[in-house]
Amino acid sequence: MRFLRRAVPLVWGLAMGIALCGNVYAKDETSRLAALNQRVKAIAEETTQVEAITRIQRLGRAFGYYTDKGYFGEAADLFTEDGTFQWGVDGIYKGKARIRELLTRHGGGSMKEAPGLPFGRLNLRMQLQPMVTIAADGKSAQARWREWGLLGQYRKVATWGDAIVEDRYVNDNGVWKIAARAYYLNFEAPYQGGWAKLQPVPGSNWQSDVAKAFPPDAPATQQYAPFPTVFVPPYHYADGNLRAIQSRPPVDAPKRPDDALGRLEALADARELALGRAHSVRAIENLQAMYGYYIDKGQWKKAAALFSKQGTYEFGQSGVYVGNASVERGLSLMGPAGLEAGQLNNYVMVQPIIHVAPDNRTAKARWRSDVQLARAGQGRWGGGVYENEYVNDAGTWKFSKLHYYVTFWGDYDAGWAAKPIAMDPPSTTNPPDKPPTVVYESFPKLQVVPYHYLNPVSGKPNTVE
Amino acid sequence: MRHFTNRISVRLLSGVLAAASVLVGSVAYAAPSTADLAAVEKQLNALGDRITRLQDMTDVEIVQHAYGYYVDKGQWRSLSELFSEDATLEIGGKGVFTGRPRVFQYMAEAFGLGGPKTGSLIDHQQFQCLPTIHEDGVTAEIRCIAFVMSSGGWGHNYYEDDFVKKDGVWQFKKLHGPFNMYSGYKLGWFDQVIVNTFPEKFLPFPDLPPTVIYLTYPSYYIEPFHYPNPVTGKAMPAPSPRAGGEAFGR
Numbered sequence: 001m002r003f004l005r006r007a008v009p010l011v012w013g014l015a016m017g018i019a020l021c022g023n024v025y026a027k028d029e030t031s032r033l034a035a036l037n038q039r040v041k042a043i044a045e046e047t048t049q050v051e052a053i054t055r056i057q058r059l060g061r062a063f064g065y066y067t068d069k070g071y072f073g074e075a076a077d078l079f080t081e082d083g084t085f086q087w088g089v090d091g092i093y094k095g096k097a098r099i100r101e102l103l104t105r106h107g108g109g110s111m112k113e114a115p116g117l118p119f120g121r122l123n124l125r126m127q128l129q130p131m132v133t134i135a136a137d138g139k140s141a142q143a144r145w146r147e148w149g150l151l152g153q154y155r156k157v158a159t160w161g162d163a164i165v166e167d168r169y170v171n172d173n174g175v176w177k178i179a180a181r182a183y184y185l186n187f188e189a190p191y192q193g194g195w196a197k198l199q200p201v202p203g204s205n206w207q208s209d210v211a212k213a214f215p216p217d218a219p220a221t222q223q224y225a226p227f228p229t230v231f232v233p234p235y236h237y238a239d240g241n242l243r244a245i246q247s248r249p250p251v252d253a254p255k256r257p258d259d260a261l262g263r264l265e266a267l268a269d270a271r272e273l274a275l276g277r278a279h280s281v282r283a284i285e286n287l288q289a290m291y292g293y294y295i296d297k298g299q300w301k302k303a304a305a306l307f308s309k310q311g312t313y314e315f316g317q318s319g320v321y322v323g324n325a326s327v328e329r330g331l332s333l334m335g336p337a338g339l340e341a342g343q344l345n346n347y348v349m350v351q352p353i354i355h356v357a358p359d360n361r362t363a364k365a366r367w368r369s370d371v372q373l374a375r376a377g378q379g380r381w382g383g384g385v386y387e388n389e390y391v392n393d394a395g396t397w398k399f400s401k402l403h404y405y406v407t408f409w410g411d412y413d414a415g416w417a418a419k420p421i422a423m424d425p426p427s428t429t430n431p432p433d434k435p436p437t438v439v440y441e442s443f444p445k446l447q448v449v450p451y452h453y454l455n456p457v458s459g460k461p462n463t464v465e
Numbered sequence: 466m467r468h469f470t471n472r473i474s475v476r477l478l479s480g481v482l483a484a485a486s487v488l489v490g491s492v493a494y495a496a497p498s499t500a501d502l503a504a505v506e507k508q509l510n511a512l513g514d515r516i517t518r519l520q521d522m523t524d525v526e527i528v529q530h531a532y533g534y535y536v537d538k539g540q541w542r543s544l545s546e547l548f549s550e551d552a553t554l555e556i557g558g559k560g561v562f563t564g565r566p567r568v569f570q571y572m573a574e575a576f577g578l579g580g581p582k583t584g585s586l587i588d589h590q591q592f593q594c595l596p597t598i599h600e601d602g603v604t605a606e607i608r609c610i611a612f613v614m615s616s617g618g619w620g621h622n623y624y625e626d627d628f629v630k631k632d633g634v635w636q637f638k639k640l641h642g643p644f645n646m647y648s649g650y651k652l653g654w655f656d657q658v659i660v661n662t663f664p665e666k667f668l669p670f671p672d673l674p675p676t677v678i679y680l681t682y683p684s685y686y687i688e689p690f691h692y693p694n695p696v697t698g699k700a701m702p703a704p705s706p707r708a709g710g711e712a713f714g715r
Contacts, residue, residue, distance in 0.1 A: 026496045033497040061595040069687040116708025120683040154683035158655035278519035415650040417616040446581035463542035
């Protein structure tokens with residue numbers, strides 16, 4: 001009896017002890033579940049952010065496809081109701097109806113007709129090289145684009161167009177729309193003679209004919225002179241915001257416990273890695289675009305800062321420059337910092353094939369550039385292929401290797417077929433750190449730039465023919 | 466007295482422990498339920514689908530961009546491997562070639578084997594790709610531009626291509642690339658247009674006739690968009706019947 005009376009409370013105490021320990025274990029599981037739910041929330045937010053980048057890219061591309069073929073109302077519909085369009089230094093047009101008319105007048109369309117263009121009208125406005133920054137709250141975004149135009153009227157006029165665009169976007173209940181487009185026209189140059197033969201425009205007196213007949217609703221936010229004056233349209237990332245070129249930092253996922261929660265924790269690890277890699281693809285698209293926009297305007301130091309500490313830069317047959325300071329030296333082979341008056345240095349960045357490593361630490365990409373140059377009144381076309389490598393530096397992507405293989409250089413007036421131009425040998429006044437890694441000649445000689453990838457579908461090596 | 470004390474202390478101890486466990490238990494330290502875990506798994510699976518879509522968009526662009534790089538250097542075998550066994554190819558006005566072997570034959574016979582040819586630039590650049598992955602996750606469409614810089618001059622064309630995902634690998638199901646504007650270098654589109662191709666223009670003859678008759682620059686044709694307006698969701702309206710004519714806008 002006495003034993004029982006003493007045993008009961010002992011057992012009771014033991015049961016309470018076990019329950020308390022069990023509760024501690026349950027508390028641990030509860031906090032694991034809470035942590036897991038936090039991770040799920042963060043994965044969802046980042047997925048939405050990466051999806052937003054693709055939606056912004058889609059908006060800009062759709063805009064181009066509409067304006068190409070006289071679908072100006074449909075292009076204007078991509079804007080918010082009170083959206084604005086600033087055309088060069090002409091001024092700002094407000095609201096979709098005004099934007100539709102603006103695009104129609106510049107594009108040669110008709111306000112009376114269903115979509116289309118008249119016989120002989122060319123209004124090709126390629127929307128290229130997007131550099132997209134989604135705001136942290138997911139409610140707004142900005143992007144820098146390049147518009148490359150083939151414009152004209154058959155047997156009347158043929159023109160090259162070049163512009164930098166800075167867009168602002170808003171997320172209107174899940175639908176991304178253009179809130180404001182700033183179209184910094186750089187030049188409209190006649191096909192004969194091209195941009196190199198353009199004369200400086202005095203002051204800011206270069207209002208378009210369209211603006212004279214169709215005045216804007218408000219003056220432009222800033223005046224500038226077109227090419228051959230070198231003007232740098234403001235960057236939406238001038239404050240040093242590097243969100244666009246950032247992704248998940250590399251992590252080694254820990255080994256998870258072998259229980260139900262552990263299996264979900266491991267699943268979250270896999271999602272984070274896959275998402276990080278998808279995010280990295282876009283970060284690298286943005287990085288290449290950012291680099292290209294700096295090169296356009298001779299901003300060698302800013303471009304060189306996008307390389308890792310031991311990053312390498314190799315252009316044509318100029319040799320290899322190693323490390324940020326050297327890369328800056330190598331870039332300066334293109335001209336003085338900020339370019340000289342009348343210098344055009346457009347390197348259009350297009351056609352990416354980006355492969356991020358399974359661990360999200362490095363990446364390789366093939367890119368192409370078309371090149372529009374002008375210097376001392378001489379114009380030049382160029383083309384080439386990059387095979388680059390990138391590194392994820394604690395979440396910010398950087399170039400570890402940039403290698404531009406020149407396909408061709410050609411005199412503007414005669415063309416590349418009639419008057420190809422050979423590559424420069426390594427500079428003796430500003431020599432590289434290492435000689436060229438591959439020795440080759442450019443057009444009229446042609447060779448296959450080595451691929452970093454096997455055939456994307458068959459997985460087989462790339463064939464010679 | 467000791468017996469009384471023992472009973473009090475035992476009861477006191479039990480009471481304290483009982484109170485403590487009630488307190489501890491009341492702060493919701495139950496182990497996660499099956500329902501809790503199922504909810505997390507469901508969310509992670511849904512996110513997995515969305516992340517896969519993001520990778521799908523990159524993968525179809527890779528196939529399209531790879532096509533362009535292979536064309537540049539006459540790598541016709543590699544190019545044909547980008548196509549599904551039963552894919553079709555229609556470029557310009559040449560008509561339709563059906564099946565992967567015919568894709569290879571068209572390229573090899575029309576443009577020659579042996580890789581790139583000295584002095585013959587044929588850069589077929591792939592710009593501005595707008596991919597749409599369908600809900601089923603195994604079909605997709607893309608609109609792109611082919612911008613050609615060649616020894617002959619300029620070319621600007623649109624693609625409206627279809628893709629299929631077979632055994633996890635995205636590949637061309639249909640390449641449809643009508644010409645838009647071709648012109649020689651000397652005068653460009655001012656007055657040196659190059660006309661569209663047609664089935665008999667050069668060998669090989671196609672397997673099927675062209676799917677659509679259209680006019681290139683300086684006339685007007687719009688290859689229909691596979692996607693609705695990204696903002697309004699509206700389908701594309703037909704162009705004016707007067708588009709491309711002198712009467713347009715009058």
